Amino acid sequence: MANRTVKDASTVKGTNPQFLIEKIIRQRIYDSKFWKEECFALSAELLVDKGMELRYLGGIYAGNIKPTPFLCLVLKMLQLQPDREIVMEFIKQDEFKYIRALGALYLRMAFPSLDIYNYLEPLYSDFRKLRIMNHMGRFELMHMDDFIDMLLREERVFDIQMPRLQKRIALEEIAAIEEYKSPLDEDLGKVSESESDDDDKGTRKKERPSLISRRRSRSRERGERGERDRDDRKKSDKKERDRSRERDRDRRRRSKSRERDDKDRRDKDRERGREKDRGKRQSSLEREIDEANAQRKQLGLAPLQR
Numbered sequence: 001m002a003n004r005t006v007k008d009a010s011t012v013k014g015t016n017p018q019f020l021i022e023k024i025i026r027q028r029i030y031d032s033k034f035w036k037e038e039c040f041a042l043s044a045e046l047l048v049d050k051g052m053e054l055r056y057l058g059g060i061y062a063g064n065i066k067p068t069p070f071l072c073l074v075l076k077m078l079q080l081q082p083d084r085e086i087v088m089e090f091i092k093q094d095e096f097k098y099i100r101a102l103g104a105l106y107l108r109m110a111f112p113s114l115d116i117y118n119y120l121e122p123l124y125s126d127f128r129k130l131r132i133m134n135h136m137g138r139f140e141l142m143h144m145d146d147f148i149d150m151l152l153r154e155e156r157v158f159d160i161q162m163p164r165l166q167k168r169i170a171l172e173e174i175a176a177i178e179e180y181k182s183p184l185d186e187d188l189g190k191v192s193e194s195e196s197d198d199d200d201k202g203t204r205k206k207e208r209p210s211l212i213s214r215r216r217s218r219s220r221e222r223g224e225r226g227e228r229d230r231d232d233r234k235k236s237d238k239k240e241r242d243r244s245r246e247r248d249r250d251r252r253r254r255s256k257s258r259e260r261d262d263k264d265r266r267d268k269d270r271e272r273g274r275e276k277d278r279g280k281r282q283s284s285l286e287r288e289i290d291e292a293n294a295q296r297k298q299l300g301l302a303p304l305q306r
Helices: 023-031 033-038 044-052 069-080 084-092 097-110 113-125 144-153 168-173 183-204 209-299
Strands: 129-133 139-143
Touching: 023 033, 023 069, 033 069, 044 069, 044 084, 044 097, 069 097, 084 097, 084 113, 097 113, 097 129, 097 144, 113 144, 113 168, 129 144, 139 144, 183 209
Parallel strands: none
Antiparallel strands: 129 139
């Protein structure tokens, strides 16, 4: 009973919510000490207390693939399927950053695409540091906005295959969501305006009134240049992300090809071993026939047919 989904839970992405985590990782979680001691008979209200005790994030680690407490609580949330209001409180509260990360990952896995963009994108303004345990069991640092960006862009997060997320541009085309505007655009605009105002004040004393239109044209050029620079930075960031994804795909393809080569090599070794065994059996049979024929020859009997 402790490993079953609640009876009144609804399906997520057409399946049992727990099945969003692969079977082998689920079994590791069920066998872990934290799950048996801390997650047994845990309710949605008590889940908040366990989330407050979290001190790091992570998936699986060590050679025998141990799950982190964070991953155990993610599975428990999928099992309990808490109310929407509870998940929203996880995300909106500012005091406990690891509870916010727990709610963000659950929302990414169980909620529709429109809610994911509406509730996760405002968290880009959270720059707090998070501890991450890697596969070697060592701690690394990550900012909250990087974690949110990973949820919205990566296919696997903490060894969990993320459900398919609808592209944002497709939602914008059907007017389901507004075009994304970064909070940094407003700050950059203010910086460019302040710089242009300072330049105008410094040059107003030196230039004659007939050159006012020329100064205004320069300020407009600076504003246009700033917009072009922002566009170039966005394009370069997008290209860098595309390159990183391509490198990940190449790495996965190479690992799969190595696995296929290893499997072919093992099959060839087994085939050679079988041929050697057949040769040994054939040679031993021929040796026995030769010995029997030698004895039959001494007795004056006809030799055996091979």
